[in-house]
Amino acid sequence: MGKNKEEQARLEGMAQALRIAKEKGIEGLEEEIKMRNITGLPCAVSRKAMDECIKNIKNNVVDTFTVLMAYTLHHKFGYGKIRLSRFIEEFNFQAECLLEDYCTWEDLINEMRAECGMELKIRKNDRDVKIN
Numbered sequence: 374m375g376k377n378k379e380e381q382a383r384l385e386g387m388a389q390a391l392r393i394a395k396e397k398g399i400e401g402l403e404e405e406i407k408m409r410n411i412t413g414l415p416c417a418v419s420r421k422a423m424d425e426c427i428k429n430i431k432n433n434v435v436d437t438f439t440v441l442m443a444y445t446l447h448h449k450f451g452y453g454k455i456r457l458s459r460f461i462e463e464f465n466f467q468a469e470c471l472l473e474d475y476c477t478w479e480d481l482i483n484e485m486r487a488e489c490g491m492e493l494k495i496r497k498n499d500r501d502v503k504i505n
Contacts, residue, residue, distance in 0.1 A: 435468050 394402045405420075439461055446452040446460060470476050478495055485491045 431472070435465070439464060 390402055390405075393405050397404075442464065443452075443457050443461060447457060452460065467481075471478070471481075482493050482495075485493050
């Protein structure tokens with residue numbers, strides 16, 4: 374008697390949970406479950422594949438934001454090639470600092486508040502996406 378797909382998925386999930394618990398302990402398994410619940414990703418999607426996807430998304434966000442900022446600085450504030458190149462180099466450096474955890478978004482927000490009196494914020498993405 375063959376196993377149905379649902380039973381096979383359960384067994385694979387249990388095996389994956391066991392591997393995670395052996396490698397990272399119960400705390401690692403709890404973190405994995407929390408992450409899976411937040412993202413809604415099935416167990417079949419590996420952590421490595423997910424990390425690569427997240428990295429690609431982050432790079433895409435930085436690239437698209439760089440284009441928008443460069444365009445705005447050029448067309449509205451007269452930045453030319455040299456100032457734009459310096460801006461992009463510094464922007465990429467700051468983005469790398471965030472990625473490497475040398476600073477946090479909260480650090481940047483607090484510094485802008487202290488130095489410029491600006492109240493910046495990052496909108497929370499705390500609502501579930503409905504998939505029809």
